[in-house]
Amino acid sequence: MSSSFRAPLNPSSDEIDLIALCHTLWRQKKLIVLVIALAGLIAAAYAFLATPEYQVSSVLRPAAINELDALNRSDVYNLPPGEALLRVGASLESYDTRLGFFRANQKLFEAFVRPGRTLEQSFEEFNRKSIDLVLPDPKKADSLSAYIKLQMNYPKGVDGVSILNGFIDYAIGIERQQIAADLSVIVKNRLNELNAKMLAARASYDTDKEAKIASLTESDVMRRAQLRDELKALRAQLKTQRMDRMAQLNESIGIAKSLGIRKPSTPSSLGDSDRSGASSTIRTEINNQAIPQYFMGFEALEAERSALLQRKSDDFTEGRIAQIAKELQLLESNRQIEVLNSRENEDIFLSGVEPIRTEEARLRNLNIDMSRLKLVAIDKQALEPLSPIFPKKPLVIGAGLIIGLVLGVILVLFRESLINRRGVFAARKPSPVAPAAVEEESRTAKVA
Template sequence: MSSSFRAPPVPSAGEIDLVALFKVVWEQKRLLLLVIAGVGLIAAAYAFLATPVYSVSAVLRPAALNELDALNRSEVYQLPPSEALIKVGASLESYDTRLAFFRANQKLFKAFERPGRTLEQSFEAFNRNSINLVLPDASKKNSLSAYIKLEMNYPKGIDGVAILNGFVDYAIANEREQIAADLQAIVKNRLNELKGKLDSARSSYDIEKEAKIASLQEADSTRRAQLQDELKALRTQLKTQRSDRMAQLNEAIGIARSLGIQKPTTPSSLGESVRSGASSVMRTEINNQQIPLYFMGVEALKAELTALQQRKSDDFTELRIAQIAKELQMLATNREIEVLNRRENEDIFLAGVQPLRAEVTRLNNLNIDMSRLKLVTIDQQALEPLSAAKPNRLLVVTLGLLLGAVIAVCIALVRHALQVAR
């Protein structure tokens, strides 16, 4: 600057002379233009030379009710659409799912690999800086429906659309496989539970059957023993009666012999024969008193005695013995026990297991095509961006020029203050 430059008059304390400041700055307009141009060039260089960063996003919404109807109607696995969306969102946010997708698609992530880094370290850089899960704001009650938004920022040279869409499909497929595995495990556990109940019913049936057979056998044994005791007692009784009868016959024979009764007679006939001797008159006597046994005569009594002595069994004299023999014969084989032992398909006799069998049949015939199970609706797939998200060249250059202007004004004011101080 020229030494003839005169500083404007200093305003009084507490006042700022804007006109004077403008003149000070304007007098250094060359410096002002150089600084603004320099900073602007730096900003422009950054804006045009920096690696462009692109941004893509995908939006997921709950699936329709009919998409999950087959799974929910199985009565084994209940999955409302909102819960299915949460499951897929959890899979998208899962570190393991992202790492598994990274490992399965390493060709898509070549640009993230750096020398000296392990695969996990390269993935960590991608996972931390590139992909982000956005959930709806719970405080906003005017949201029409639930959704999940997945955003990805990536530099030029990376197929971000393929990565994001592929990752969404991978997470959905992974969650579908997990649900299929859970469904299979639940069905297997339910079948094992039903099998245990059926086995318990069979065991209970076997115990009841054995108890019934034992009860029938015990009843038969008891009845058989009772009949044999009765038969023995009857035979003893008959033997005693036969002995008593033989004793009576011997006594009656002695009396008949002493009275000279050889043929059967009656007291009145005996009296007539004694008085008149032989008579050809036959009389009939009606008497309600029992005629003594010796009136049968010696011949008849000896004949009966001989028959009793030659008798080997008294069973035919008692009708009850034949009945006992019949009952013993029937007890020799219990047809109910035979039928119980001959049962081949005993499952049909199990009580209260029809619902269990129906459930087993239903679970065995359960056929859900998990490959067609639609967990979520992809409302918006990632599309190739039309322009880079970063840097915004116009904004960067504009901010650079404004920053240059501020720096230039500050430099001009500082220079002026230093000159005034001299």
């Protein structure tokens, strides 16, 4: 600040005469004291009349491992304590979460609502100026564990403790609901996946069952066809054998008639038949050659031929035909196919589904009480502050007194400067009565 005031100079130097300056300030001490008192009064009035501003804070730390054990042991959702703390911190910092709490508790924020502003605009001012999230500095290792600090500044008349504690509970509740929703979706997806595996197992079972039934049916059809073919071949064979036998009989009958063999005989007896009058004898004939058929006599042979001509079926002559008939009758109905088709609960026959059923039963009976799930540990809750952070009354009054002192000194110096300037102008003005005296005074002023 420049001024035309000139303090008395020491004749031996160009420096300001501090003694003269101090005398000048001492002469105007009342004015300085008055300015100091006025500034102190204004500062005191501001300190006592300004709306006090308070600050509350709360500190969150990771929850104990046992608090999340039920969730982590479910093998569905894994949430370490550190990650849970970060998720809650992200929720506390979320604009949407803060706005939701602001809307749900409008009575607590009445002091922040201004006429002519929307609810969102009032919240924007509160969110920008009043609440702050503090995280530990990763470069500093002075903290023994991770933490999240939430602090809030609020004016007098606002229940800041309820707002901060309520907001933390609200954010934890929102995150708990989100975890519950995520858990529900994961369990539902896993159940759908297990259901798809069960459907695949049922489809595989149905395919195997149908393939087995088709295989058994095909095997039965093939076996019946083979048995029928064998039966047909056997009957044809038996018929051929009967016809061959009849041809042999016809031939033997003709030979027997030509030899006159009516009754069964032997070659030796045929040779003795020409001897007459001989006594009857008993002969034993040992011969390792087959006796020709015509020795049976044409009567026996004709009887056999007649029987063969009257025969309508040759089936009784072959035991295999009865066996084939038995097998064909057994093939009329496949009991294994009937049992497969008569199964009522086919799920018990599914293979490899025991782990699926076990996991499905475990997931359906999974019961985690999310309301008791403790995501974070509240290390320090917000408490009613003992004193405001603004204004600091001693600091404000002290600053006012110092400012008053500076203003008083400046005012005194400025007043003295004006007085000296007025005296210089009066000395330079010419006087008609004593021009010589005025000139001398002007010269003296110039020297000064």
